[in-house]
Each structure stands twice: as C-alpha cells, then as structure tokens.
Amino acid sequence: MDTSDLKKLSVRYHPSVEVGMTSGVRTCRPDSRVAIYIHIPFCATRCHFCTFAIVTGKSVTHDIMEDYLEALMKEMTHYAAILKEQRARIETIQIGGGTPTILGTGQLQHLFDFVLETFDCSQLEEIIVEGFPTTITKDKVDVLSRIDRLKLNIGIQTFNEANLAGVGRRHSLSDAASTVKLAQDANIKSVGVDIIFGLPGSTIDDVINDVNTISTLGVDHLALYPLWVYESTAVDRKIQRGALVRTRFEGLQQQMAAGQELLVANGFERYTAFHYTTSDAHKHQYGLWQMRAREWIGFGMAAMSYMNGEVVLNEKVLGRYIEKVRGGLLDTGSGQRFTSDEEMRFALQYGLRLRPYLLAQFRESFGCDVREVYGQELQYLSALGLITCDERQIDLTPDGILKLGSIEKYITREIAAIPSEQH
Template sequence: MPSQLPVGEAAPSDGSLPADALRGVGERPFGVYVHVPFCATRCGYCDFNTYTADELGSSTGFDGWLDGLRAELDLGARVLGAGDRVPRADTVFVGGGTPSLLGAERLGAVLDAVRGSFGLHPRAEVTTESNPESTSPEFFAGIRAAGFDRVSLGMQSAAEHVLQVLQRRHTPGRAVQAVAEAHAAGFQHVNLDLIYGTPGETDDDLRRSLDTVLDAGVDHVSAYSLIVEDGTAMARKVRRGELPVPDEDVLADRYEILDATLRAAGLDWYEVSNWARGPEAACAHNLGYWQGGDWWGAGPGAHSHVGGVRWWNVKHPARYAAVLAGGESPAAGRELLSAEDQRVERVMLELRVRDGVAVQALDERGAAAAAQAAADGLLREPELAAGRCVLTDRGRLLADGVVQRLLG
C-alpha cells in the first residue's frame, strides 16, 4: 500500500456505500486484502505504508492492530450484506509490510477473522506475503494448517551487492531455502518477487538471479523494475549523486532477459510483470484487481473498491485502531467513479493482462489508435481483428505508452 493517500471526498463514518455500488455485489469476483503495516526495518527503496517498532513505540502492537482488523472486517460484512447477503471471499491476500512478522498463529487469526465476517468460497485462493528471514519450517507448516494455500516471498535478487543497495536484510540463499521449506509444508503455489534495474546490477547478476529462481522450482514469478520513489532513502541518495537513476534502455533490456528466460523454462506471462506455470498458478486475487472485481482492503492505509466506489483508510496504525474502537469506519476518503472513469481504468488495467481489453471499451478515436498500434507492432493483429487489444512482446515494453495512445 503506497504511503501517500489520494485526495477525495469525505467518507461516511458508518462506511455505507451507495445503492448503485452494492448492486451486483457477490456477482463480481470479490477479494479481501489485509494490510500488515509492520516491518523489522525500512528498505531504502520502499514507500509503502509501513512502520518499524522504533517508529511506532508503544502506540500500537500486533494485537491492537488485529483487534482493529476484526472490527473492520465485521463492518465490511455489514456494509456489503446490507439488504442482501454477505459476499464470500473468492480470494484473500495478506500483504504489507511483512506479514510473516506476525507469526503463524496470528496469521491464522487473520484468516479466521475473514472467515468469521465474510466467509470463504470453498475453493478460495488464500495468499500471504513473507520475508524469507522471518520464516521457518514451523512457520510454513503453521500457515498451511491455518488454510493458506499460496505464499509469496520477497527475494528481489540473488546478488548480495544488489540486496545491499536495496537495503534488504536477507541473505541471497535464504529465499531458496524458504521455498524448499514451503514446498515441504505442502504449498504447491509459491511466488518469488524480483526487482531489476537496481544501480550496480549487471545483466549477469540478473541471469544468476533467474537461475536461482528456476532452480528453486517455484510456479510463479513477479518481476518489477526499480522505481525511485520520492521520500525514500534511495531517492535521497540519487538526489545527492550517490546512486544513478535507473536507465530506461537498461530496464527494457533486463525485461527482455527476464521474459525470454522464464518463458524458455515454461513460465509464461499473464500480466506485464507476472509469469506463471499454467493458469492454475496465476494469482487470482491480483487478476481481480486488473479485471474489474470488487475487494475490501482492511488495515491502515488499505484501499478498497466496490461497484465503482474507491476508498482508502487512515494511515497510522494507532489512529486506525482508535477509530474502529470508537465504532466508526477507518475510511479517510473516497471517490465515486463515473462511467467514463471506470472505462478509462478498465483500459489501463485490462490491457496489462494476456487476454487484453475489448475494443468495445475504446471510443472511436481509441479504436483508430488501436489499429495504428497494431500496424506499429504494439498490438497483436489477429486478436485485434477478433475484437480484443492484446499487447505484443514489444508492446509490453511500451505498455504505458500504448495505454496513452488508446485513451487519446
């Protein structure tokens, strides 16, 4: 969850939503995102809404946060179940921050809270992010027994000097060991996260990281280019000239290395930054974001979207817990998306996935731009003829620019 909240209108203190937004709840995919705001240390590149123990002091601990989370999930069930029935969660994703800092027992309590409020679909996908350094065989066994069936581990790189620039604490080999422990605990679906384009990283560093990922035997890989976010320690180093700004041409070259290596190993792209070993390994929760589903985001700074209404929670864990203890919604603000807003977001998000976006979502000007983009080798001609805009390999490198062309 990004640390900066958008500017919107005031959100109702009872969390209520317009009737139009509630119409169709339960018919669209529905996910629950839980934001864990705790980290052992702050990585130099990260601008997420996270807090170390020193930053929080005694204001809010794990249990106070968990009490607030239970209250918000109960609130969500009341809001979405008003006048109808409470939607069961098709997916649950516990992110952060560092969810594994909670330990297996508290993560199990988080999942119990979701079960007790919304309930889970019988085949629900249940994921948690984890830092390799705060996991163990006992941890993985505990969360598997609690009902988690997918785990995402933050590896970032197998090169020690790259991890040092990113200010990551784990050792290069720990992520692979954690994957083996997760597999031994019964997890079939394990993701490793990579970051490419870090200052000092070479093509060979990335190739070695990819070899490490493939040797680990995971069925999903997420890979993101390094973005130097304002307000981070890395941004300050770049501003002082201590680190270079990531080069766009280098990032494009690294992406091509990633894609070619992963595809040769049987992991194909299904979203611009995500590769999976078959459809069953793809992250259904994230597909819900990209393909217009509903989700309730619970936790400090978490964002939600239901039926064209988007809202976001207060950021600080102590404020979050206090507002909920007072019986009110923790929402800090919200936006009511117009039909045009929703169309624009649909194009922006769906174009990123392998199935692309329907030409029907474009206006007349956008349809003409799509034809030109296909002629320029950015969209696939056969799919466009069948009524869908699907990025080519070259188009994925220029995805943001393609979106701009289609939206005029």
Template sequence: MPALLPETTTPVESALPESALEGLGTRPFGVYVHVPFCATRCGYCDFNTYTAGELDSDSSPQSWLEGLKREFDLAARVLKAPPAVDTVFVGGGTPSLLGADGLRSVLDAVRDTFGLAPDAEVTTESNPESTSPEFFAGIRDAGYNRISLGMQSAARHVLKILDRVHTAGRPVAAAEEARAAGFDHVNLDVIYGTPGERTEDLQASLDAVLAAGVDHVSAYALIVEEGTALARRIRRGELPAPDDDVLAADYEMIDRVLASAGLRWYEVSNWSTSEEARCRHNIGYWRGGDWWGAGPGAHSHVGGVRWWNVKHPARYAASLAAGKSPAAGRELLTDEDRHLERVMLELRLSEGLPLDALDDDGRAEARAAAAEGLLDQSALDGQGRAVLTDRGRLLADGLVRRLT
C-alpha cells in the first residue's frame, strides 16, 4: 500500500515536498476539472455526481465555480511555478449542464492560472441531450477543441436499463453538430454487456458510431458497482449479471468492426483514426504524467504524490472559502507502487511496455506469456517490448499480476 502522509502535509500553501516538484514541467502536465452535477442519476453510475434534488443552495454551480477558482489559486501556490497546461479535461457529471458560458468561465480560470500550451488539447464531456449547435459553437469559440459524448448504446431498451435519458439517435446528431461547429476531434463513449443487450443491439450501436463520423471511440464493459440502482436490481434477480464470455465476444466484435472502418486500438478500451486523434489527456495518465484534479472528489498526481478532494460540493466550496485545502487524503507512492502502476497502465497501450521496466522474473513471465500467445513474440524479440496480442487484451489484468 502507498504510504499515507500525515494530515498536516495535505496540500495547503507550500505543502508538496520538493522531491515532487523536481522535474515539474518536463513531464506532461494536465488539468482535470470535475463537474459534479447531473440532471438525473444513471442506474449504473457510481461517479461523484448529484442531481438538483440532492443539493441545497450551498452547492450551486456558482458556488462550485467560485471554489474552483480558489482551488486554482491554491494550485499556483503549491506548485510555485506552475507549467503551462498541455491538456485540459472537463468531466463529470455532466459538464454541458453548465452551458457554453459556464464552460467558458472554467477554461478562462485554467488559462488565467496556468496558461495553455500553444497546442493544448482541451476536452469537455457532454451529454447529447444538453447540447445544441449553439452550444458547440460557443465552446469552440471559448477554446475547446475536443468533445466527448456519452452515447452508451443506440438501442432504446438498453438505454432504459442504464437509465439514460437521451433518445437513441441524439448522440449521432450531436456529433454531427460538433463537427459542423469546427471540432475535428469527437469521441463517442459506448458501454457493452448491459443485461438484455443482444448482438444486433451492439451492431446497431457500432453502425451509429460509424455513421457519426467520429475520430475516436471509447468502449467499456459494463461494471456493476456496489451501491448503484443497477446492482440492486441484479441482486434482486430482476436482471442477470453481465457474462464474462459475452463481454469477451462483444469486445472482439467491437474491435473487428472499428478496425475495418479505420479506427485502431491504442489502449485496450480506446480506438482512434490516427495518432493525432488519440486522447492526449488520458495518455498523460497512462504514462505517469502530472495533473491537478480540481473539483469535488477529483484526484491529483504530481511527482509521485497523489491526493484527492472531499466529495460533497458544499464541503468542497466551504473549505476553500475558509482558506483551507479541499483535500481529503494523500499518499506518497513508493518505488514499488510506481512500478506496479507503470506496468498496469503502459501494458494496456498498443506500443506496450519496455522489457527493461521489468525485473528478471517479470521478463521470464513475459517470455512465457509470448509463448502462450498473450504477448507479441516479434515485438518481444525485435523491439524489446511487451505488446499485447488480441487475445492478450482480453486477459490483460491477469497478465499484469504475472509480470509484477
């Protein structure tokens, strides 16, 4: 387990150790902004989100934005000489509920505190139902250059099980509106393995994705999280649990269909039409970069120190209004922790993991995995890299345990 740091070292004022600040700016640096607001709660979602009925006046978008600006001021003091931001990702929740003006204010706050690198990637997630041509034009003008839309499925009955409220055809229309507004980079999120989803339902979703003409797709197997409405329905026997064999077959189908249309995998759950279309912000996570996560429940990482904020928007805003850090906890990653995370994350990338990142036992396991068809033998021999095969992608989690 990572070493927990004393509460007194939670990032306030100048609390990050000098060792964490060494090299700041030489590694990719991103900013993640968590928007905790949603119009409704999806049955499968366990993210830190709140509907209007779950919050009081102390948890308004305005108080959240004021807290966000105060946290950025804190970041400037903690980082001492904050580098220009390479990537921004506004996630949630439902950032598009802020509207174009609200999202402009968010990006202006990032720009005022850190500055943006000339080629910065700036992404916001959006729910298709809370977007419009005017919305996309407004955020494009504000400086956003990448959109991620939550589609999940094109089948009405699947959306109903997931408690998604958008109409089945709206994500495709939203993607087309985003492209018309000048967004070259548009992602659609897909969830597969929902109880009741048939092969033809997944095919219809993939057909819709391709019809939308997007340059990036993220596809995630449904995970039943404890405490969600979906978990309760499965526990009561109203719905079957996702089947691992079905999930594997679905994944293979997704990869086959997307590859045939020119979308190639670059991370186990992500496909793009080109290297330029890849999500640079997420690549920063996978390659151990630095980022400041702002907002309720957001996580940060700088130079081997990781911390996370309190979850409730009212407590978050109140802490910052009182001049206190919103951090709820913090840990210092050991060399062993960082090694494990490097193997776990880089192995999921299409270029794989350098063999010299493994110890002797790990390299022996890599050779054994290649003999079993889980790693690409030619990449292992020729480039000295552990690269997942198609079969290896299905078994990546277990392979990580073997290599570490």
C-alpha cells in the first residue's frame, strides 16, 4: 500500500453533507432526547496531524475568547428556550475543540455556570470536557472538580518524546503524566486520555509503553486511535518530502493488536472501535449517542447538529461567526435534509463504530432489517474481512477498524468499492 492509499483510511469527523441546501435553523421535536456539543475553537498551535476547525497563535487572545463566549452564549440562550419549550431531555454534553481548557479559569467557571443555569440539566448523565496537558492548571481542575458528573479527557497521544515532537505536540511527557495526577488529586471522578498509535517512528514497544504508562496512571477511560493522515496537513507534507516516515499498514495492524491485547490484560474493556474503559460508569455517553445516530445540537463556530433528519453546520470562520451572532443571526450556517436512504446510511456509518452494533437498534430506528436494506454492502464488506455480521450484530474486524475511512465512504456511496490496494 502506498502513501496515497493509506490516506484513504482516514475517518471523517463530520459526515459528508451538502450544506447550503437548507437555512441552518435547527428544529426540535417535542419530548425528544438530545445531546449538546459546545465547540471551543482555540489552540496554542496546530498539531501537525490535526484538521479540526480551530484558530491558533497570536489571534488567540483573552479578548477574542471573550467575544467568542459572548456569541456562543447568545446562540445557546436562544436554543435553550426552544429546547425547554419542546420539553427536550438533555442527556449528555460535550465541550470539545480545539482546547476548552485554554480558556481562563474565570471564563471556564462562567461557561459552566451558564450552561448549568441555562439548560435543563436535571436528566444530565455527564459533561465531558476535552483538555490539552499544559493548559490544565490547579485552578482549572478545581473549577472542573466542582461540576457534578464531569469527565475530563486529556490529549496525551504518546509517551515517546521524539514521536510527540515529530507531530508538533508542544508538551512534555511529564506535563502529560502530571496533568492526569493533578486531575485525580482534585478528585475529578472520571479522567480519560487519548493515545495515537502509528505516529511516524512509532513501534510496537512504544504502544506497549504507552498502554502500560496509562495503566499505571490509573485512568478510567482511554481512546486508542490510529494516526489518520489527512491530505495537506503538516504531517502529510513532511511524509511527502521524506522528513517523517509513515507507519505502514502492517505496522498499524501489529501496533493495534499489541495495544488492544495489553489493554484487556490491564483491565480495560473495549466498547467501541476506539474506546476503552475500566467500568460502565466511565463510558463516554456522548460518543455512544452519536454512534447511535441520536439527535444532537452543536453550538459555536463550525459546530455540527443533527436534528429532526437534518444536518446543520455552523459558520466556519471565527470572525464571521461572532459578527453574525452579534448582528442577531443565531443560525450562522446552513444544512441538508436527509432522504430516508441517507438517514439510514448515516446511522449505519456511525453505528459500525459501536461494539457491538445490534441489528435490533437499526430495526428500532427504521422499522426494517439492515441486512435486507443494505445486504449487498454488508456482504461485500464481510467478504473483504472488514466486518462480521450474524443474526444479532455487526462488528468491525481489526482491519475494518483501520479501514473505517474507506468503509464510511463506501456506505455513503462516495466510492463504489474499497480500493483493492487496501485489502
């Protein structure tokens, strides 16, 4: 498999939708159950593999964060009233990014106070907050520790210094470990970390060391992702010019197998394609919610919503997002309404990440058997050894996990076949 084939493996964080078809107004059905996503689009620098919607560097100032929070809260106030009117039940909230923990301590406190007061959080199961090691201070973990049912998730990626530096992560190994300790000492009840394997230069021993270090730190949750190399990222350019060496597919297979095996031996259970936990209480319900293709409403720049059969993407440019909301335009983006076929393909695409994806779930949502509607697709993926499918459930195989990006494009009919080089 050459470099361009490996690129096709990368998953997308958003489904491919043709926004611009609808106004971007999110509609909420009465008595529905929803999740909330809040996007904090700021980072000190951009990691070389990252394609998230963020701003970095000198443009990240206290004032711009204040302006952004003001707009964000205006958008949320508007929709909180609608959600209340429709008696929507809010079950999970994720504050993601970007780097939510880059906000000042006072700003973080203000954001939590606002969210908890503005939305009806009486049925809330969790609030997940994503954080970057060097931005998580004692003052901030104190704020977080006072929030009921909060789960902190910290991006660590690896405990190999050279591999970390190779992809432009600006934190040290001791920053990563001490941040976890800081959060645990502050009595945050659920602390998770993200690890990436297959970074340029990484070996099976690195994955083993990462998993053992994480296990020793005693975290409650772990995301173990392969490195997805997206086109035109700095990591992609460095690989192109030979400054970094890409991990081959066989290497990814071996590293993932070693990591998975050790995690299970260390007491973790895998509950999605990429997520592990030490107990059910620490599962990230927000991710599960999306994988079950339930409705969620996203707030902030470039946030995505999936409500009432429609996908909406908010304005992607920070200045324009702030200006639009300031000017009274609370729906800053646009959307696309799914046909029933698109809706079912969307559900199947996300559902495959679940472990297991129960056929009963698809039947419950759409009143039909996924094997009857998409039998041909499922047979094809089974024949390639990318999924297993029986009377009860569908599961990605290890190769299926690594080739999820291609599988998703195949299911949404962007490609007619999984490229043969990847078999």
